[in-house]
Amino acid sequence: MPNAFVDDARNFKEDNPFESMMSRFDNAAKLLDLDPNIYRILRCPTREMTVYIPTMMDDGHYEVFVGYRVQHNFARGPAKGGIRYAPDVTLDEVRALAAWMTWKCAVVNIPYGGGKGGIVCDPHKMSLTELERLTRRYTAEILDIIGPERDVPAPDMNTNEQVMAWVMDTYSMHARHTVNAVVTGKPVELGGSRGRREATGRGLLFVIQEACKKFDLKPEETRIVVQGAGNVGGIGATLLHEAGFKVIGISEIRHGLYNPNGLDIPAALAHLRKHKTFEGFEGGELITNAELLELDCEVLLPAATENQITTQNVERIKCRILCEGANGPTTAAADEVLERKGVFVIPDILANAGGVTVSYFEWVQNRMGFFWKEDFVNERLQDTMVSSFNDVLSYAEKHKVNMRTAAYMLAIDRVAYETKMRGIYA
Template identity: 45%
Template sequence: MSDGGPFENLRTMMDRAHEYTDVPQNVFVRMKHPERTLRVGVPLLRDDGSEEIVEGFRCQFDSTRGPYKGGIRYHPDVTVEEVIAMAGLMSLKTALVDLQYGGAKGGVVVDPKELSRDEIKRVTRRYTEGIRRMIGPEMDIPAPDMNTGPREMAWVMDTYSMYEGYPVPEVVTGKPLELGGTPGRIEATGRGVAIITREFVEHVQGSLEDTTVAIQGFGNVGSWTAKILEEFGATVVAVSDVTGAIYDPDGLDVEAVFEHADAGGMLDSYDAEEEISNDELLRLDVDVLIPAAIADVITDDVAEDLRAEIVVEAANGPTTPAADRVLRERNIPLIPDILANSGGVIVSYLEWVQNTQEYAWTLEEVNEDLERRIVKGFDDVIRRADELGTPDFRVAAYAIAIQRIGTAHAYRGLFP
């Protein structure tokens, strides 16, 4: 099996799962195509007075079960194909954890590390203006993604609200608390990954205590995953960022590494027991490997050498279809991204509900609801894999999502 681009890979995985559903072929064909994709030219006014145009995208993949939902990412390597694939994954993710949402994704081709705060603000406002006619609290609700956060979401909300003439906090999630954000949103994706890791390790081994974990990627998701897994009793032995990886077979001081990264430090400047490469981290002899950075890092070559007992996908699409096959043949179980990293969209959903009701929940209530929903998603996947005899958990997860979306399509019919 060869690997194509991210959208082709998504369709390949959907095809594998379709045979475990009773979704009619004509409905399934529609489910594999995005409903609409917008490409916008975003004027960027630099601080020195010069101007340039950067590209931005917004894909609305499926709205059968509810409003579109998906993040906005800023990265120099963003492509329209990647945005479409991520929107498709979000459609499956929201269906898998049974949220009344569809799926979307946005992106701007820009490197925020090379922009000032004011330049990022101007890009965000012009991008928001470009997609403004597509978004809305009952139509499409953006959220943070790679290299965006509460600051950028506040600018999106403000730009949209200026056109409406009144504050519309429910147009976007992941906002600052003072603008209607919800406690627990920043760490939600990492918390969800940690909960899923705990549930699966306990399912196969009985206890998370002393389980060794390596995490590739120490951004928001990877760092919070490490922090919460350590609280759960796991031993995090390796983490990495773009500068390299650090390793201690006896366990890292996760709190110290977290504080170092939170202060803006890179891992190559951290005083570690041992420094290794990102590639070496992927091949460590550990109980759990968590890819939490970018797509396609676990290739078939990596999968052949992988020594972890379990893989939990915190990133979107970190495993290629060919690597999936290798891991399956080697009997290395993998928890797919659409389940493992769904904590973020679950808490985004809770924020949106609170905004629409003009009500706020406590951190404890948010975390309890997150755990309940994501554990139910995990139980659904384990049960469906057993009932259907699927070759792996990804197929089971996709089958659940495809069945739910397909059933919604069947009830709604085809208009006109």
Template identity: 50%
Template sequence: MPVMEKKDGVEISNPYEIVQKLMEEATDTLGLPDSFYQILKKPKRVLKTSIPVRMDNGEVKEFEGMRSQHIDVLGPTKGGVRFHPDVNEDEVKALSIWMSLKAAILGIPYGGGKGGIIVNPKELSERELEELSRGFIRELEPIIGPEKDIPAPDVNTTPEIMGWMLDEFSRLKGKNVPGMITGKPIILGGSQGRVEATGRGVVFTIADAAKRLGMELEGMTAVIQGFGNVGSITAKLLSERGVKVMGITDAGGGVYNEDGLDIDQLMDYVKKEGTVAGFNNYDGLSNEELFSADCDILVPAALENQITSMTGPTIKAKIVAEAANGPTTPEGNEAMEENGVFIIPDILCNAGGVTVSYFEWVQNTMHYFWTEQEVNERLFTKMTNAFDDVYRMKQEKKVHMRDAAYLVGVGRLANAMRARGWIKDWSMPIDCNA
């Protein structure tokens, strides 16, 4: 089992060890040779770099950045860049592997990549933030590009930052290269529907899960941890489909109303106040209370290691939709499975973002752009087909949804490796609808 640690008394799992363990189990279940797992278990390349930035006070400060490129057997690597004080190498490597699995499950011609800089962007001026962003691209330039590795927004990075990165890369290349990055402003070749894509994909998978459980989405109840881009969009779209969103927490606190929250009003409130806490003078809500809430749907849309051996057994929700990456520890997952919770695993649930990033890349390549309706329709098809593939694997192998998702993703990577001639020492066909 992955090594468990404690931070401020809270159970913490190493995400890199978790994803390696799950991939090893999937390769064993599929009867793949160990040589395949040895290739898959670690990134092909990890670049670590120091980025000097001249601060507004005239001093030069160094920031540590990193980029992990997992595997390019399906196509160029792809994944976000996060700016956060807690960014670390194991986290970035794990996230790049999850991206490979997401792409394989969704049938997208990408490998997985991920990057980050150890920084609190709120402590930087706009000029300092831009210089840091451009400096990171100067360091990454030899190993990124539309046919190598394609960055995108992630935690604390925005379309504006993607625009700076695009401009810096284009300057270095002496020409405009819009396909080198996704999640950029529409005017620079961004895609309609990209901002809402991850949350929209989460809602598509929740609707599919409800259907499988014989439930109607309209009239169900939900609580959501996190009210950033993904959490807020998920809340808004669920509300529009008749789901009563009763409780939401964020870094500043929480809010609960048994009769449901007006999400449009709440979004306006958060723009002014910076937190959901205090909205309409409703009751406060802690994360512990949110996880144990009596509801139909629980959406963890914050950070890793939220559903643990402590919170997992308290969950009463029928569906847990992992909008965040790695929100569940192995012990938390086991507790939910024992209690019959239907889990939509992160590598399926939140894959809407990379899917529309792929659409953006395709549009940049064609120099022709789709309407938002076209983007959303294509996203619906991709997410629904992927959910069906994972659910079919769940039934065939008689496993839980997380195991099924890994079996589909690993199986498709195996098929691609065999097709390229990377691995030749086994003959068993891997039928994962590749």
């Protein structure tokens, strides 16, 4: 099957997230014996937009930033996916993330396609007013392709509730009425959903609990290492700690923190919030982030960014279960080694789907103008994550493939069916 975006698999760059995603897609499509015509459609994004964003800085001069929005697929519903701000954002990265969103939404069976956006900038070097001007101009540039029935953005790396509020307000000013369903991840007061902030971490808790049941692991005997202490890793570690798991390692951008007897996660995170580092925390020893990934544990939870487990370190990974909290933390080239070592991988398109699931709940609540209690949100999230985990596990056992391949096969099968039933408008 020829591929317009990926060279021969032997030549692809391991650290290119789009090429890693496409190699997994190709493998799943081959195992499904996917119709070549449907394959040609699903392997390509539907739309890519590059925009140049003139933004006035606080000293009065203008900078022009580059922004992207990629809409991968609309077969199951509007595109859905976050907007990230980072100096290393690339079109290939946004393409990969948009495609991952298509498969992620299909795995948990919610009626969305995949989308993703990004701006090449360093938000840590920008003031709040500069970020607001940047966000509003970016929103205005992509205005024609987003909307509650078209494409629904959300927070991602270095964006948050405030950024979503600016996007919503800018869109609403052009629409001449309030449109709170245009984004998710908003403040609760502006139509956000209760439980949304914790949703990705809570979803990780649910799938880890299911994996531990499969291997008869008791929480108090299960050592967990978490890479990342932000909205995903920090909340995930906290919820796992509260559920009785032994979290022995956690990291922030500079250091890892390790205690073989288990860390006091609430105290460690309180120290991090106060001091912006784990340095000086007396409940564990400082290690490097590389050392953290290689700790002996039952569950490794990379919840930071892409390309953390590669051919350079995969042989030293010592976990029994790898649960991908981040998008694309494991390269495709490292997958073969993990399978040979017998590591049970809960892939990103399943593991971290709690966030998009509750984003879907938020969108539903916005559209009907009625809002749910947090307990109800969490209960429905648990139902979705547990049933999706078991769907993928059953698919893996039926087709005798690993969990990642099963998740891709299940997702592609669902999207291909709807694409075929709808037909191709020509």
